[in-house]
Amino acid sequence: GAVVSQHPSRVICKSGTSVKIECRSLDFQATTMFWYRQFPKQSLMLMATSNEGSKATYEQGVEKDKFLINHASLTLSTLTVTSAHPEDSSFYICSAPQYNEQFFGPGTRLTVL
Amino acid sequence: DAKTTQPPSMDCAEGRAANLPCNHSTISGNEYVYWYRQIHSQGPQYIIHGLKNNETNEMASLIITEDRKSSTLILPHATLRDTAVYYCIVSRFGNEKLTFGTGTRLTIIP
Numbered sequence: 001g002a003v004v005s006q007h008p009s010r011v012i013c014k015s016g017t018s019v020k021i022e023c024r025s026l027d028f029q030a031t032t033m034f035w036y037r038q039f040p041k042q043s044l045m046l047m048a049t050s051n052e053g054s055k056a057t058y059e060q061g062v063e064k065d066k067f068l069i070n071h072a073s074l075t076l077s078t079l080t081v082t083s084a085h086p087e088d089s090s091f092y093i094c095s096a097p098q099y100n101e102q103f104f105g106p107g108t109r110l111t112v113l
Numbered sequence: 114d115a116k117t118t119q120p121p122s123m124d125c126a127e128g129r130a131a132n133l134p135c136n137h138s139t140i141s142g143n144e145y146v147y148w149y150r151q152i153h154s155q156g157p158q159y160i161i162h163g164l165k166n167n168e169t170n171e172m173a174s175l176i177i178t179e180d181r182k183s184s185t186l187i188l189p190h191a192t193l194r195d196t197a198v199y200y201c202i203v204s205r206f207g208n209e210k211l212t213f214g215t216g217t218r219l220t221i222i223p
């Protein structure tokens with residue numbers, strides 16, 4: 001099946017810094033990718049839809065100026081958490097669709113100190 | 114998208130069939146039933162999907178009731194590696210955003 005990668009797999013940063021997370025579709029092209037966030041013992045919550053060549057679509061309650069999304073090519077979407085704070089610590093997961101399936105990345109665990 | 118209801122947790126003995134139920138009583142005629150699972154600290158993995166007919170693949174079988182208001186995912190011979198949270202999701206298209214419920218935490222017992 002199709003493969004989606006994420007980088008880095010885990011990152012620890014200081015409060016107030018920005019962190020960039022990459023999501024790549026390795027063997028297929030994706031005009032759309034999705035970004036989810038998952039807090040401990042909770043389900044995945046959709047944050048935004050990343051659209052190649054256009055602005056991302058954010059879910060209600062997600063700050064677009066804090067979570068910057070750039071879908072620069074058909075195989076790469078990036079999520080930048082700006083001015084990260086401890087409450088942004090979470091597991092961030094991306095997905096890319098192909099045909100009738102969603103292929104998920106392995107996730108990025110962000111810890112903000 | 115229609116809402117789904119799943120039991121929060123289930124146990125199954127290793128080697129036995131694991132039957133995971135899902136209720137989706139408000140499903141529309143053009144919505145599919147999708148199943149994904151998430152092993153601890155990993156991204157979700159697609160398992161199977163169906164519209165109204167029963168489906169089977171190398172991982173599992175999906176049984177959908179005739180009125181389509183509920184379905185059952187069957188893992189025929191559960192192994193310890195099947196321990197995960199299983200999500201039943203209703204969606205018109207597999208390539209659109211997915212709404213995850215709370216899922217069922219399946220524990221396979223040796």
